[in-house]
Amino acid sequence: MTLAFHRRASTSTSGSLVRDGVHRDTSIEDPIAGTTFSQRIVRAASSALAKGHSRRSFLSKTALVGSALAIGPVDFILRPGTAYGYVCGSCGDGWTAFCCTINGGSNSCPSGSFIAGWWKADNAAYCCGAARYIIDCNASCPTSCSCRCSGASCDGRRTCCNQFRYGQCHQEISCYGPVVCRIATCTPPWQYTSACTSSSATDNATVDHGAQCLATDCGKPPPPPPPPPPPPSAIAMEYAALGGSSGLLGAVVQAETAASDHRGRYAVYRRGRIYWTSTTGAHEVHGSILRAFSDVDGIHGVLGYPTADTQSSSDRRSRYSNFENGRIYYWGAGTFPIIGAIFVKHQALGGVRGFLGYPTSAVRTSLDKRSHYSNFERGRIYERGGTVREIHGAILSRHEALGGVRGFLGYPETDVVDVGDGRGRVTRFEGGYIYYTSSTGAHEVHGALWDRYHANGGPTGYLRYPHSDVRAISDGRGKFSEFERGRIYWMPGGGAFEVHGAVLDKLFEEGDVTGHLGYPTSELRPAGTVRRQTFEHGRLTYHPATGTVTVD
Amino acid sequence: MKLKAHGIEADLLPGWEGRISVRRAPLMSDANLDASRAGRAPELTQPVVHLANFPLPERRGDFGSGAVDQMGSGHVLVVLFEYGAESVGQALFRRQGLPRRLRPDMFSGSALQRTVPGQAGTQVFFTEAERTFCLYVVLGRHREAAQLVPLANRTLTATRISRR
Numbered sequence: 001m002t003l004a005f006h007r008r009a010s011t012s013t014s015g016s017l018v019r020d021g022v023h024r025d026t027s028i029e030d031p032i033a034g035t036t037f038s039q040r041i042v043r044a045a046s047s048a049l050a051k052g053h054s055r056r057s058f059l060s061k062t063a064l065v066g067s068a069l070a071i072g073p074v075d076f077i078l079r080p081g082t083a084y085g086y087v088c089g090s091c092g093d094g095w096t097a098f099c100c101t102i103n104g105g106s107n108s109c110p111s112g113s114f115i116a117g118w119w120k121a122d123n124a125a126y127c128c129g130a131a132r133y134i135i136d137c138n139a140s141c142p143t144s145c146s147c148r149c150s151g152a153s154c155d156g157r158r159t160c161c162n163q164f165r166y167g168q169c170h171q172e173i174s175c176y177g178p179v180v181c182r183i184a185t186c187t188p189p190w191q192y193t194s195a196c197t198s199s200s201a202t203d204n205a206t207v208d209h210g211a212q213c214l215a216t217d218c219g220k221p222p223p224p225p226p227p228p229p230p231p232p233s234a235i236a237m238e239y240a241a242l243g244g245s246s247g248l249l250g251a252v253v254q255a256e257t258a259a260s261d262h263r264g265r266y267a268v269y270r271r272g273r274i275y276w277t278s279t280t281g282a283h284e285v286h287g288s289i290l291r292a293f294s295d296v297d298g299i300h301g302v303l304g305y306p307t308a309d310t311q312s313s314s315d316r317r318s319r320y321s322n323f324e325n326g327r328i329y330y331w332g333a334g335t336f337p338i339i340g341a342i343f344v345k346h347q348a349l350g351g352v353r354g355f356l357g358y359p360t361s362a363v364r365t366s367l368d369k370r371s372h373y374s375n376f377e378r379g380r381i382y383e384r385g386g387t388v389r390e391i392h393g394a395i396l397s398r399h400e401a402l403g404g405v406r407g408f409l410g411y412p413e414t415d416v417v418d419v420g421d422g423r424g425r426v427t428r429f430e431g432g433y434i435y436y437t438s439s440t441g442a443h444e445v446h447g448a449l450w451d452r453y454h455a456n457g458g459p460t461g462y463l464r465y466p467h468s469d470v471r472a473i474s475d476g477r478g479k480f481s482e483f484e485r486g487r488i489y490w491m492p493g494g495g496a497f498e499v500h501g502a503v504l505d506k507l508f509e510e511g512d513v514t515g516h517l518g519y520p521t522s523e524l525r526p527a528g529t530v531r532r533q534t535f536e537h538g539r540l541t542y543h544p545a546t547g548t549v550t551v552d
Numbered sequence: 553m554k555l556k557a558h559g560i561e562a563d564l565l566p567g568w569e570g571r572i573s574v575r576r577a578p579l580m581s582d583a584n585l586d587a588s589r590a591g592r593a594p595e596l597t598q599p600v601v602h603l604a605n606f607p608l609p610e611r612r613g614d615f616g617s618g619a620v621d622q623m624g625s626g627h628v629l630v631v632l633f634e635y636g637a638e639s640v641g642q643a644l645f646r647r648q649g650l651p652r653r654l655r656p657d658m659f660s661g662s663a664l665q666r667t668v669p670g671q672a673g674t675q676v677f678f679t680e681a682e683r684t685f686c687l688y689v690v691l692g693r694h695r696e697a698a699q700l701v702p703l704a705n706r707t708l709t710a711t712r713i714s715r716r
Contacts, residue, residue, distance in 0.1 A: 021647030021676035021687075022658050094667040119614070147662070163663045166615075167677060167686050168635065171642035174677075178662065188595060199636045200595045202575055203613030203665075 023174045024163040025141045095206070097157035099137060099181035100213035107214070109137035112145070113180040114173065117166020118189040118196060121207035126214070127186035134206060135189050135196075136166055139177025147178070169196035184214050234282035235267050235274045242284060242309075248272065249284060264305055280305045280324065288335040289321045289328045295362070302326070302339050313352060331358050333377075339363050342374050342381045345388040355379065356392060366405055382411060390415045394442035395427050395434045402444060402469070408432070409444060419459050426459070432470075435459055440467040440484060449481045449488050452496040462486070462500060475514045491519040494536070498523060503533055503540050506549035517551070558599040559681070560632065563710035565703075570603040575614075601632035603707050606692075615665045620690055623671060627692030628704050632685050632711070639684040647678040651687055652708040656697035659689075670694060681715045 017026060103110045116138035124132030139145050145160035163178045169189065189196040232240070235256045245251045250270030258265050264277035272286025283306040285293055299305050304324030312319050318331035326339035329352065336359035338346050352358045357377030365372055371384035379392025382405070389412040391399060405411050410430030419426055424437040432446025443466040445453050459465050464484035472479050478491035486500025491513075497520040499507055513519045518536025525532060531542040532552075539552045555562045557572040564570055575597040600614045606627045612618040616629050623629060632650075639645055659672040665688075672694035676687040687708075691700045 017658060019647070020655075020658060021651060021678045022674060023644065023677060024660075024663055024675065026660075094664075158667070161662060162665065162667055163660060164615075164665045164673070165675060165686075167633075167644060167675075171635075171639050171644040174643040174646065190595075197636050197638055198594060198596045199634075199639070200575065200597050201614045201633065203615065203617045204611070205613055205617045 096179040098211040113137040115169045119201040135183040141175035143177030238282035398442035440465045448496040559716045598634040603630040623692035629690040631688040635684040645679045645684040
């Protein structure tokens with residue numbers, strides 16, 4: 001690039017100044033330095049007009065001043081390039097532009113200038129922490145460039161304004177014009193060109209001087225642009241979606257923070273919280289559900305993080321929140337969690353729309369510490385050692401009446417299941433069974449009595465369903481169970497045997513097992529054309545032909 | 553008070569202060585190591601004199617950067633910057649002797665390292681005692697040159713340079 005120098009009206013270089021060792025080209029004195037009457041007028045006018053005005057308006061107004069004065073020197077001084085350069089200097093930083101901004105992007109001296117001196121700034125980021133060198137390109141004499149801004153606005157630095165020389169380079173040239181531009185390099189000037197000496201000048205205030213056309217010079221690419229601002233967090237988006245501070249949760253009480261489990265994050269609001277993990281997403285918990293959640297240790301407890309916002313049940317009776325390991329219901333009877341395997345069981349049984357209905361208690365631990373259980377509207381679910389069983393209805397009531405899990409029946413080993421005859425249901429417990437039909441109610445059978453009952457077909461055998469629990473006999477020796485079609489008697493050492501029909505009627509006539517016959521010692525067995533059943537002290541014979549029973 | 557170091561003496565006038573210093577040579581810098589390996593001259597730091605009738609800030613550029621920002625009415629800054637021996641005899645340093653009779657017409661608002669509105673400066677390159685220097689004088693107010701230049705001359709008169 002060749003600079004468009006415009007030599008001004010020539011004022012002869014003062015020979016006395018040169019003799020005095022002043023080698024700057026005084027023919028290029030900037031209006032700043034002018035001390036003539038007209039120059040002072042223009043300076044004052046420029047300063048006044050420049051305040052608060054754009055370049056365009058400023059130039060138009062200086063032109064008006066020039067016209068008004070209508071005298072030659074003033075007209076000369078008020079040429080936009082010159083006057084604007086003066087004013088521009090007052091709004092720039094006073095430093096000269098970098099060469100790459102005025103020399104077609106080249107970081108070198110333009111023609112009409114020469115390397116005249118240099119300085120350095122230490123610890124320069126531009127040079128990766130090493131020294132950065134600034135080399136001045138001063139205009140050659142005779143010079144005619146005019147002081148002006150290097151760019152289109154006062155934001156740019158100036159060119160051809162500062163008649164200053166550092167002096168380490170081309171010392172064989174004494175006359176110098178103003179600094180046209182500056183070269184920035186990480187290479188020491190005395191290595192950059194042999195025209196420079198290594199006498200070092202330092203000005204660390206200039207270490208960060210830069211221009212868009214300058215890059216780092218240490219083999220590294222320019223630093224990447226700053227990353228875009230992080231997107232709002234999932235918690236922030238959830239909060240916004242819920243209406244922010246004027247929404248469901250209210251104002252922020254505690255800003256989003258990492259949970260101590262190093263897994264998730266949470267934020268606290270006036271009426272609730274939002275929890276987040278990468279797997280569950282961000283979900284709110286509020287109100288009594290939040291209190292119930294806290295009661296089971298929140299995210300640190302067995303429920304884990306919420307997996308959905310609070311929602312309404314399809315039957316409109318409740319609101320609930322889902323968690324990783326359960327659910328909390330808020331309904332008319334209160335707010336209760338269902339957790340873990342019990343929750344899975346409850347869901348498998350139809351959830352709140354199933355026969356168990358809504359939870360009516362928090363998860364409880366049994367007194368024997370062997371199980372956890374949850375109560376529901378119509379039943380209970382026990383979880384013990386990985387086994388989860390439900391009991392409900394009359395069977396549950398009978399079980400409870402018999403001492404529950406602390407009674408002789410112990411824990412259920414099956415759910416309440418249908419017998420398969422279309423009538424009854426049964427639950428097996430650790431210590432026996434409870435059978436239920438709507439006509440017989442719920443009754444237990446256990447021990448040797450149940451063994452006999454089971455051997456004889458159970459509820460689908462002849463006896464059908466029990467309509468009593470196992471009862472003790474008044475003699476203190478044995479027990480019996482009463483069924484729809486008979487009884488089973490048991491005595492220690494004698495076994496359990498079924499007695500039914502006409503034989504049972506005859507036994508009653510003879511005083512039952514506390515009478516002279518005593519306890520049965522066999523089942524009713526065929527004997528020729530009759531059937532016979534033995535007792536401790538006799539036997540009863542059934543005669544099918546007549547339907548009678550005789551005592552033998 | 554007298555400053556004396558590196559073959560330079562300066563009698564400080566009342567109200568003046570000054571420093572004669574040489575920046576620590578970065579002997580272990582990459583540039584100097586490279587220069588040493590290549591048999592080239594390493595970076596050389598030379599004496600720099602700062603004399604001023606106002607408080608000098610601790611952090612200053614060799615040609616007064618940082619100090620000139622503190623200058624106002626009545627203030628004068630005098631800088632003597634020395635070059636290496638290889639500069640002796642060069643055209644730029646043709647003048648002999650430290651100038652002690654500066655005149656207002658030697659100053660210009662554009663003869664500044666960095667333009668500061670209202671200030672003026674001048675540079676005189678010279679040789680004395682076979683040493684080469686740049687004298688750089690800054691006036692806090694150009695319009696006070698008639699009063700300030702004599703102050704600079706009094707200080708320069710009280711400054712002496714001898715052979716090293």
